[in-house]
Amino acid sequence: MFVKSISATNFRNFRNLEFCFKEQERHIIIKSPNGTGKTNFLELLYYFTYLKSFRAVSDGELINKGENYFSILINYDNDEDNEISVKYLNKSKEVVYNNKKIKRYSEIFGKYCSVVFSSDDMLIIKGNPNYKRKFFDMFFSIIDIEYFYSIKNYNCVLKQKNALLKNKSFDKKLLEIYNYQLAQYINIIQQKRDEFIKITSKDFNDKYLEIGDYNYSAKIIYYPSIKIKEFTQENIFNFLMECCKKEVELGFSFYGVHKDNYQFLLNNLNFNSYASFGQTRLASLIMKTIQADNYKKYNNISPILLLDDVILELDNYRKVKFVSKIFDYKQFFITISDDTLLKIFEKSSYLSFLEIIDGKIQKSNFN
Amino acid sequence: MINDFTRLISALTKLPGIGKKSATRLSYFLLKNKDKSKDIFISIVDFLDKISNCSICGNFSSSDPCEICSSSNRDKKILCVVEEPSDLLAIEETGCYKGQYHILMGNINPLEGKGPDNLRIGELLKRTKDGVFEEILIATNPTIEGESTFLYLQNLLADQNVKISKIATGIPMGGSLEYADKYTLGRAIQSKNYI
Numbered sequence: 001m002f003v004k005s006i007s008a009t010n011f012r013n014f015r016n017l018e019f020c021f022k023e024q025e026r027h028i029i030i031k032s033p034n035g036t037g038k039t040n041f042l043e044l045l046y047y048f049t050y051l052k053s054f055r056a057v058s059d060g061e062l063i064n065k066g067e068n069y070f071s072i073l074i075n076y077d078n079d080e081d082n083e084i085s086v087k088y089l090n091k092s093k094e095v096v097y098n099n100k101k102i103k104r105y106s107e108i109f110g111k112y113c114s115v116v117f118s119s120d121d122m123l124i125i126k127g128n129p130n131y132k133r134k135f136f137d138m139f140f141s142i143i144d145i146e147y148f149y150s151i152k153n154y155n156c157v158l159k160q161k162n163a164l165l166k167n168k169s170f171d172k173k174l175l176e177i178y179n180y181q182l183a184q185y186i187n188i189i190q191q192k193r194d195e196f197i198k199i200t201s202k203d204f205n206d207k208y209l210e211i212g213d214y215n216y217s218a219k220i221i222y223y224p225s226i227k228i229k230e231f232t233q234e235n236i237f238n239f240l241m242e243c244c245k246k247e248v249e250l251g252f253s254f255y256g257v258h259k260d261n262y263q264f265l266l267n268n269l270n271f272n273s274y275a276s277f278g279q280t281r282l283a284s285l286i287m288k289t290i291q292a293d294n295y296k297k298y299n300n301i302s303p304i305l306l307l308d309d310v311i312l313e314l315d316n317y318r319k320v321k322f323v324s325k326i327f328d329y330k331q332f333f334i335t336i337s338d339d340t341l342l343k344i345f346e347k348s349s350y351l352s353f354l355e356i357i358d359g360k361i362q363k364s365n366f367n
Numbered sequence: 368m369i370n371d372f373t374r375l376i377s378a379l380t381k382l383p384g385i386g387k388k389s390a391t392r393l394s395y396f397l398l399k400n401k402d403k404s405k406d407i408f409i410s411i412v413d414f415l416d417k418i419s420n421c422s423i424c425g426n427f428s429s430s431d432p433c434e435i436c437s438s439s440n441r442d443k444k445i446l447c448v449v450e451e452p453s454d455l456l457a458i459e460e461t462g463c464y465k466g467q468y469h470i471l472m473g474n475i476n477p478l479e480g481k482g483p484d485n486l487r488i489g490e491l492l493k494r495t496k497d498g499v500f501e502e503i504l505i506a507t508n509p510t511i512e513g514e515s516t517f518l519y520l521q522n523l524l525a526d527q528n529v530k531i532s533k534i535a536t537g538i539p540m541g542g543s544l545e546y547a548d549k550y551t552l553g554r555a556i557q558s559k560n561y562i
């Protein structure tokens with residue numbers, strides 16, 4: 001994929017932005033002081049992927065202060081010319097894809113793919129189970145669409161079951177039905193998580209050794225929350241039925257894939273307690289790189305990479321190694337706030353430098 | 368006047384698909400076209416008086432039993448269970464089905480406060496317990512809630528000696544019978560998934 005042009009009205013600090021990229025402008029470096037809107041710009045480029053920001057903010061907060069709407073448009077090349085526009089006004093958004101109005105947002109997913117590398121990615125390695133699950137759910141959904149639907153359906157049943165459990169005088173037969181449906185999805189999800197984490201762990205180790213150049217092994221382990229000897233749909237169902245009493249007491253579902261966990265190990269020790277900051281940062285960068293690679297491997301799409309201040313914590317040797325890996329992508333955007341980093345990109349013949357001044361993007365000559 | 372006006376607007380916004388803006392526009396239209404409006408209201412009241420629920424299948428009808436339930440040209444040995452009257456209509460339009468119907472009036476959905484007791488499930492069991500039907504075709508929507516409803520009914524009907532089948536093919540999960548195209552739905556009905 002390749003972004004050909006982007007425009008925005010009232011998006012964050014961009015009151016009126018318009019910018020085109022030429023074909024050879026593939027490795028785009030955005031250098032500007034703090035608070036000028038570098039992250040905002042990446043946020044804009046990311047927005048079209050899932051029609052939301054990668055930061056935990058609502059759409060309303062993306063509107064330029066004092067205005068009541070934003071409107072954005074991207075033109076990108078993915079073998080063909082494509083265009084997505086979004087207008088957000090009165091808490092609702094109008095999305096148009098190649099001149100056709102989109103009814104369900106999910107219709108747009110997969111049309112424009114980007115992978116963002118942000119400082120929060122450390123939480124993939126060190127965060128709480130909830131954060132890790134969310135990351136891996138998205139990660140595995142790229143590999144396998146059935147995984148995506150199974151998670152969606154699982155969550156749907158789970159919500160119904162929780163609503164049922166809230167009510168003290170509920171229909172026992174219905175609880176059995178929900179457990180039956182959950183067991184069906186747990187069986188699929190658990191098997192896929194198990195299978196995919198094995199592949200991912202191997203990728204993770206290979207890349208960690210290559211870029212990290214350490215002598216230790218790195219791996220990822222999946223911990224299903226349901227612990228039974230043999231995973232079959234029937235055994236899972238029986239397990240859930242045995243747990244009914246506790247769940248009824250609690251008033252919500254306590255057992256299932258929404259309680260699973262993942263752990264990252266370096267040298268067989270938990271990253272949280274063992275690895276250094278730079279080592280953890282590298283682990284998070286590698287996870288995002290694998291995610292981007294999976295777009296290529298499973299969907300034949302080269303996603304846009306958006307890197308927000310994330311390579312700073314690596315030493316120079318590993319910076320160079322890491323950056324050489326992302327040169328293969330059709331296009332990437334990276335923010336920096338320091339000239340010393342420029343040397344790392346010297347080898348690229350597709351460089352383009354941008355800066356942001358007063359909410360406007362412009363070319364810059366400091367190469 | 369203002370008070371009467373807002374009362375009408377808030378009444379109209381209770382209709383599906385009518386927001387405040389459309390309700391205001393409609394109110395002005397009604398005021399400006401009093402004769403036409405009164406005609407419309409007479410037909411609405413007429414309609415409401417005439418149409419009620421069929422005491423057998425639950426469908427809306429001007430006669431009780433409804434046309435389908437009282438028809439002698441339809442197969443009396445097969446029963447199709449659907450969620451809504453609109454689903455019945457969609458199946459009728461395929462022309463592929465010539466049996467009886469039973470409308471549940473919704474699906475099991477605790478999130479929206481709807482349990483089995485809120486549906487016409489008791490009426491269904493009463494109809495089926497005498498063994499008049501050889502086959503029950505459950506055509507709930509291919510959604511999670513439709514699936515739960517199907518499984519629940521399947522369990523309930525398990526000890527009655529009747530063949531239970533389900534339409535499943537062709538309609539993706541998350542879809543709805545009402546919006547499935549005629550061809551897909553027709554094919555789905557003909558190639559019932561027997562269990």
Ligand SMILES: Nc1ncnc2c1ncn2[C@@H]1O[C@H](COP(=O)(O)OP(=O)(O)OP(=O)(O)O)[C@@H](O)[C@H]1O
Pocket residue numbers: 011012013032033034035036037038039040041061062063064065309337
């Ligand atoms: N909704 C908004 N309307 C107007 N301005 C906004 C809005 N949201 C954020 N800003 C402005 O954007 C700026 C922050 O932009 P951003 O986070 O992109 O900075 P940055 O260039 O990434 O900085 P750093 O180098 O510190 O990461 C702030 O100055 C803030 O005032």
Ligand SMILES: [Mg+2]
Pocket residue numbers: 038039040308309
């Ligand atoms: Mg920033």
Ligand SMILES: [Zn+2]
Pocket residue numbers: 421422423424425426432433434435436437
């Ligand atoms: Zn009837």
